[in-house]
Amino acid sequence: MRRGLRYLVMLLGAVLLAAALGTLVPRPLWPAARADGEGTRHILMLRNPIHTDIAVPLDDGVRRRFAFLADAGLPTDASEARYLIFGWGAAPSIWKRRPGRYSKRCRC
Numbered sequence: 001m002r003r004g005l006r007y008l009v010m011l012l013g014a015v016l017l018a019a020a021l022g023t024l025v026p027r028p029l030w031p032a033a034r035a036d037g038e039g040t041r042h043i044l045m046l047r048n049p050i051h052t053d054i055a056v057p058l059d060d061g062v063r064r065r066f067a068f069l070a071d072a073g074l075p076t077d078a079s080e081a082r083y084l085i086f087g088w089g090a091a092p093s094i095w096k097r098r099p100g101r102y103s104k105r106c107r108c
Contacts, residue, residue: 046085053087 044055
């Protein structure tokens with residue numbers, strides 16, 4: 001009984017130590033190695049009280065990766081476009097989808 005209690009206290013101490021170290025020690029300890037030619041891309045989070053969108057800057061690599069969106073009618077090859085934005089905010093609003101459920105709360 002006493003031995004089992006000692007192991008339980010040691011396990012609890014190890015968990016608390018791991019939690020403390022995980023909180024206090026900055027990560028990563030060493031900078032990650034970069035591949036040649038790899039750059040930094042600033043991805044934006046656009047948010048408001050209802051939803052969040054993700055904006056990815058458009059370059060040739062992103063245009064090639066998301067070329068399948070052109071089949072759905074999205075003009076990914078438009079030269080004046082600067083960002084590709086993801087999120088359900090582009091879909092019809094949730095207030096219009098379920099008016100009976102939310103109309104009393106938001107007076108839509």
